[in-house]
Every structure is written in C-alpha cells, then in structure tokens.
Amino acid sequence: MVTLNKISRLYELLEKRYGDLHWWPGDTDDEILIGAILTQNTSWSNVERSLSLLKEKQLLSIDKLALAEPETVAQLIRSSGFYNQKAERLVSISKAISGSGGYQFLRSLPARESEQFLLSLKGIGSETAESILCYILGKMVFVVDKYTMRIFGRIEIPGTENKASARITVEHTLGESKSLGNFHATLVQLGKEHCKTKPVCKGCPANSICGFYESLISP
C-alpha cells in the first residue's frame, strides 16, 4: 500500500468513496447497448427520456429496432440529439448484431475479435465498443471517455497521454480482482462532481481535481 502507483491509488480512493455504482444503468443488455449509442456526446438525462419513450413503444429491443423505420425511431429519440444519425445507426447496428448471432455469439469470441466486429459497424467507435465489451459482453476492457482523460491529465498519470495508451496502461496495471467497469463508473461520477468545466476548472491548481485527489491521498 506504500508504493502503489497513481492508478491503483485512484482506484482504491474512488472505490472507497462511491462503492459499487452498478454500472451500466439499464435492466437489459439491449437497453445498455441503446443507451451507449444515445449518450454519445449527450447528457444522460437527455438519454433517459428517449429510453422511456422507446420502452413505451416496445422498441427497447434490438430485435424490434432491426425491423423499425429510422424515421419512427428518430422521433422517439429526439431528446438525445443527433437523432437522424442515431436512429439510422441504431437500426443498422441492431440488424447487424441480432443477425450475427447476438451477444451470446460475441461473448464466445476473444475480446479482440468481438471488438473488431463492433468497430466495423457505423456508429460504434472506440468508446462505445469498449462500453459494450465491458458492460454487456463481460470482457476485461477499460472504457476511456472524456472524463477519464480529463482526470488522468489532471493527476498527470504516466502512460495515459492518449485514449489508446490510457486503456492499455489501466488494463495492464489493475489486476483481475479489480472491476474495470466500476472504475470507469466512479471516474465518471467524480468527473460530474468535480471536473465539470473543461479543460480545467477555474481556481483548480495542476495535479488536482478541485481538491479531491490530494485531500484523500494525504492523511
């Protein structure tokens, strides 16, 4: 515990502060997938309205979305922004995944292969693929988002200069006993509370997260 690196220390601090946040929010794999696409560059509160409407219309399902008209879906997800793009992509992604054997098939593949398949779909980039791998397929994958990079940058963690290196470094640093999913969840929670403005908060000194990090590091 004396010479733990910054990533492990941050993991422990966040675990102690927030506990298990039970991410990704959602009752089914389909709801997680749809939410992951809708929340691209969009606040979660806006996504929740869309998820409610889709559920009302019995469309919170990739099998149903695969058969739906993009125009119909678009009107239900307006609150999530970019609704024309997202509607078209939701339908095509639903077709591709349900048609390829579903999550069970993707789970049976090595993480690298299921990730390549996901990244080949229009509308699934690096972060969305990581979220699906981590929260739906149960792979040991760390999700790197804007909050993650902002917090890592603020603390100045070596080996996390860009999203790709940050993911590798975290995955290689934390052991199998750690929950990469909850680490990401707690990072987002911390970001929402203490790193809302970007790239730096006013009056927040370097190597700091509005006083959070160092106050918990030093006894």
Place this chain on the structure above:
DNA sequence: CTCCAGGGGGCCA
C-alpha cells in the same frame, strides 16, 4: 446569451 454533454464519421493534408 454561451457552453457543453458518459462520440463518431468523413474528409483532407
């Protein structure tokens, strides 16, 4: 009014 959300794709040098 401005800023920005749990991004991603296309294009161009």
Place this chain on the structure above:
DNA sequence: TGGCCCCATGGA
C-alpha cells in the same frame, strides 16, 4: 495519424 467540420437537443 491529426485536425476540422458536421450532427442537434436540453440543462446550467
């Protein structure tokens, strides 16, 4: 690869 631009609603 890396920088732009576009997609768009809703809350602060």
